[in-house]
Amino acid sequence: MIFILVAQTLVNGxxxxxxxxxxxxxxxLTFGVMKILNVAHGEFLMVGGYIAFxxxxxxxxxxxxxxxxxxxxxxxxxxAFYQLLFSGLTKFHEEIKMKNTLLxxxxxxxxxxxxxxxxxxxxxxxxxxxxxxxxxxxxxxQCGYVPLCGLVMAVVVILGLHLLLTKTYFGKSVxxxxxxxxxxxxxxxxxxxxxxxxxxxxxxxxxxxxxLVGMTQTVTPDMGMPWTIKALIVLVLAGIGSVGGAFFAGIxxxxxxxxxxxxxxxxxVALGMGIFxxxxxxxxxxxxxxx
Amino acid sequence: xxxxxxxxxxHGDLQALWNxxxxxxxGELVSLIGANGAGKTTIVESISGLLTPASGSVVFNGMxxxxxxxxxxxxxxxxxxxxxxxIFSGMSxxxxxxxxxxxxxSRKVKSETLEFVYELxxxxxxxxxxxxxxxxxxxxxxxxxxxxxxxxxxxxMLDEPSLGLAPLIVKTIFEVIKQxxxxxxxxxxxxxxxxxxxxxxxxxxxxxNGRIVQHGDAKGLLSDDQVKDSYLGTGSV
Numbered sequence: 167m168i169f170i171l172v173a174q175t176l177v178n179g180x181x182x183x184x185x186x187x188x189x190x191x192x193x194x195l196t197f198g199v200m201k202i203l204n205v206a207h208g209e210f211l212m213v214g215g216y217i218a219f220x221x222x223x224x225x226x227x228x229x230x231x232x233x234x235x236x237x238x239x240x241x242x243x244x245x246a247f248y249q250l251l252f253s254g255l256t257k258f259h260e261e262i263k264m265k266n267t268l269l270x271x272x273x274x275x276x277x278x279x280x281x282x283x284x285x286x287x288x289x290x291x292x293x294x295x296x297x298x299x300x301x302x303x304x305x306x307x308q309c310g311y312v313p314l315c316g317l318v319m320a321v322v323v324i325l326g327l328h329l330l331l332t333k334t335y336f337g338k339s340v341x342x343x344x345x346x347x348x349x350x351x352x353x354x355x356x357x358x359x360x361x362x363x364x365x366x367x368x369x370x371x372x373x374x375x376x377x378l379v380g381m382t383q384t385v386t387p388d389m390g391m392p393w394t395i396k397a398l399i400v401l402v403l404a405g406i407g408s409v410g411g412a413f414f415a416g417i418x419x420x421x422x423x424x425x426x427x428x429x430x431x432x433x434x435v436a437l438g439m440g441i442f443x444x445x446x447x448x449x450x451x452x453x454x455x456x457x
Numbered sequence: 458x459x460x461x462x463x464x465x466x467x468h469g470d471l472q473a474l475w476n477x478x479x480x481x482x483x484g485e486l487v488s489l490i491g492a493n494g495a496g497k498t499t500i501v502e503s504i505s506g507l508l509t510p511a512s513g514s515v516v517f518n519g520m521x522x523x524x525x526x527x528x529x530x531x532x533x534x535x536x537x538x539x540x541x542x543x544i545f546s547g548m549s550x551x552x553x554x555x556x557x558x559x560x561x562x563s564r565k566v567k568s569e570t571l572e573f574v575y576e577l578x579x580x581x582x583x584x585x586x587x588x589x590x591x592x593x594x595x596x597x598x599x600x601x602x603x604x605x606x607x608x609x610x611x612x613x614m615l616d617e618p619s620l621g622l623a624p625l626i627v628k629t630i631f632e633v634i635k636q637x638x639x640x641x642x643x644x645x646x647x648x649x650x651x652x653x654x655x656x657x658x659x660x661x662x663x664x665x666n667g668r669i670v671q672h673g674d675a676k677g678l679l680s681d682d683q684v685k686d687s688y689l690g691t692g693s694v
Contacts, residue, residue, distance in 0.1 A: 335559065342545045342556045349543035352505060354531030354560040354608055407547075 170306045175424045181313035183420020184320035185378050187413035189393055190400035191324060192371030194412045197401070199344045199364045200256060202267040206274035207397055208390030210369040212282060214240050214376025215385035219291045229293050229377050230315060236377055237370045244369025247274070248362050256361055275391060282387035290384040298381060316378040323374060324413045331409060340364055344407065399442045405455020415453060458483045458643055459504070459535070459612055464513030464523070466496075466503050473499045474667045476513070481612060481645050486638045488646040488654040488675070490688065491664035497647045498540055500664070501614045504645075505537040506530040517612070532560050534611035540620065540647075542601040546590030550581055553589050553600055557607025566609060573640075574603040577633050595626035602633070612643040619650045631657055651688040655679045663688075 193207045214236050221227040221235065251274075255266045301310040331337035343350040343360045351357050379385065379393070396419075404415035419441070423434045430437065445452065459481040466474040474496050481487045491497050502508045504515055506527040515523040522530055545553050554574065558567045575582040578599040584592065589600060598618055605613055615634065619627040631653055638644050648654035655661055655675045663671040663684065671678070678684050 335555070335564070338548070338552055338556055339559060341548060341552075345545045345547055346543055348507065349539060349545065350556070351507065351527040352531065352537050352539060352543070353556050353604070354528045354536075354563075355556070356526070356528045358526075 171428075173305070174307045175428065176421060177307055177309060178313075179421030179424030180417055181310075181317050181420070182424065183417035184317045184413075185375055185382070185416070186396055186400050186420050187416025188320045188323060188371060188378070189375040190397040190404065190412040190416050191327065191409055192368040192375070193394070193397040194401050194404070194406060194409070195327075195371070196365055196368040198407045199340055200361045201260060201264060202252060202256075202271070202365070203264070204271045204365075204368065205268065205394055206271040206278065206390070207368065207372050208392070208394035209274055209278035210240055210244060210372035211376040211379065211393050212278065212385065212387070212390045213243065214373025215293075215380035215389070216282060216286055216291070216376075217373070218377040218380050219286070219293050219385055222293050222295065228295055229381055230295075230319075233319070233374060233377060236373045240373030241366045241370040243373075244366035245362055247369070248365040252365065253358065253362065256358070275394075278390060279387040286385075286387070288387055290386050291380070292384045293377070293380040295381075312381050316382065319374070319378070320413070323371070324409060327371075328409050336360075336363075396438065399438045401452075402442055402445050403453055405452020408454045411452070411454030418453075458485075458518055459645070460514075460516045461500070461504065462514045462516065464503060464510035464515065466499055466508055466510050468499070468508075472667065474503070474510075477664075477667075477669055479662050479669065479672070481643050483611075484638070484641050484643050485660070486634075486644045486646065486658045488648055488658040488661045489664060490648055490651050490654055490661060493649070495664045496667040497664055498616055499667075501537055501616055501645065501647055504530070504614065505535060507537075528560075531608055531610075532562070534609070535614065536605045536608045536610035536612070537614040538601050538605040538616060538618065540616040542597045544589045544597050544601050544604070546588070548589055549585065550587055550589055550592070550600060551585040553604050554581070554607050557604035558609070560608055563607060563609045567607070570607050570609055574606050577606075577636060578603050595622050595630070598622060598626075598630060599633075602630070602637075606637065606642075610642060612645065613637065614645040614647070616647045617649060618646070619648065619653070627653070651684075652679070 189211060193204060196202050196204045217236050217239055218229045218232055221232040222229055251270050252267055255263055297311050301308045331341055339355045339360055343355060343357055347357050400412060400416045400419055403419060404411040426437050427434050461477060461479045463476050463478055464474060477500060489497050489500060503510050506525055510523050514521055517533055517535060520533060554571060558564050558570060580596060581600060581603055592600060618630055634644060635657060646654055646658060655678055658675045661675045661678050662669050
């Protein structure tokens with residue numbers, strides 16, 4: 167009995183954690199490459215969730231089939247917002263850039279929920295295809311189809327991203343820009359374009375995570391900031407600059423939360439913040455970051 | 458090949474260059490010498506498009522460069538190896554070199570250029586998988602120069618390649634610079650190591666407080682009394 171409880175908790179934790187990882191990877195990418203802390207990351211997640219909701223209720227498109235569509239839509243949305251609001255700020259000195267982009271992103275966080283309330287009302291929405299509540303037993307543990315799909319998707323996306331960053335010329339240019347944007351420019355890399363694509367990619371990752379959140383929990387206009395904060399906790403836990411690290415840190419947080427939920431109930435949210443503070447105090451470079 | 462005509466360059470409100478003119482012909486080795494803070498780096502950064510001159514022009518093979526972004530300048534065939542090397546220290550040696558040939562044109566001939574770079578710096582071939590940040594200072598400079606060559610430049614600008622390196626390694630690096638130049642690449646060498654630079658190059662420009670104060674044949678400058686006095690420490694006192 168105790169084995170089943172532990173195993174079930176672990177499985178739940180890993181599934182939730184994969185979602186955390188997916189969200190954090192997008193945030194890590196934009197922060198690592200262009201030193202923009204996009205506090206509106208969760209807003210892109212919300213938009214992804216609502217688009218999936220629309221596709222499902224209006225056009226009867228299964229959210230999992232809708233994933234590529236949503237990724238493309240969020241990529242374009244991210245690119246448009248970057249071009250419109252952020253691109254003019256990247257030429258400034260690092261500190262000014264950080265502050266101003268933070269303000270712009272914060273502005274987006276204030277505006278997006280209002281627009282969402284107007285478009286989709288304040289009601290909680292959930293994406294519930296037929297198989298959404300179903301699960302199958304494995305070794306006495308119940309494994310839901312939707313969380314399992316989410317886990318598989320997250321792993322596939324993260325692996326894809328890893329291959330993109332290590333094997334392709336574009337990916338190498340992204341890493342080069344992260345390390346030293348001036349040298350990247352001198353190598354003939356169009357750093358502005360790299361920034362644009364990276365930001366858009368971050369938004370697309372958030373959108374994909376939004377679909378998973380919509381399928382396992384609910385979509386509401388105000389969901390953005392809590393998810394941004396969750397992603398920030400994971401980011402601090404992982405340290406900047408490692409895609410795999412952010413993903414594993416996400417899983418660690420997911421498992422820790424599920425385990426502690428048994429003992430602490432609703433106080434698990436505070437646990438996340440506690441971890442955040444402890445890591446900042448004792449290991450500011452994160453678990454997987456370089457000192 | 459490269460003409461810099463009367464450029465004025467500012468860092469914010471501060472004027473760093475006054476009316477600077479210089480010229481590098483095809484396949485020529487020209488050095489730019491001067492003290493710390495004289496404006497040497499500002500000149501090469503203006504040519505490569507990291508800085509934009511407020512007035513004047515930069516012309517390369519008939520094309521105006523001074524309003525073009527850096528990646529365009531690289532595409533046209535000018536590459537700057539920055540001061541302090543600027544290598545991507547978390548990436549492997551090979552990845553650094555690969556990023557050097559990021560431009561489509563240079564990507565096509567990547568493997569041949571790589572052979573050429575390995576011939577110049579055999580040590581890089583032994584270290585392809587090593588993380589660049591773990592190389593020694595001299596090796597990092599070799600990597601930076603090799604990475605610059607990967608773009609197949611017509612003009613290679615080297616900003617203080619001898620900075621902080623042991624004399625023996627400086628000698629090797631200067632030897633390679635000579636070899637690169639012999640292969641037909643024009644070189645604009647920025648140096649504080651005035652004697653070595655003058656012995657290596659054909660012509661030289663001397664810059665002081667943001668102005669070109671002297672230029673001419675390198676051999677002539679080596680025996681010039683004023684140059685001896687200010688830069689070589691062998692003038693009559």
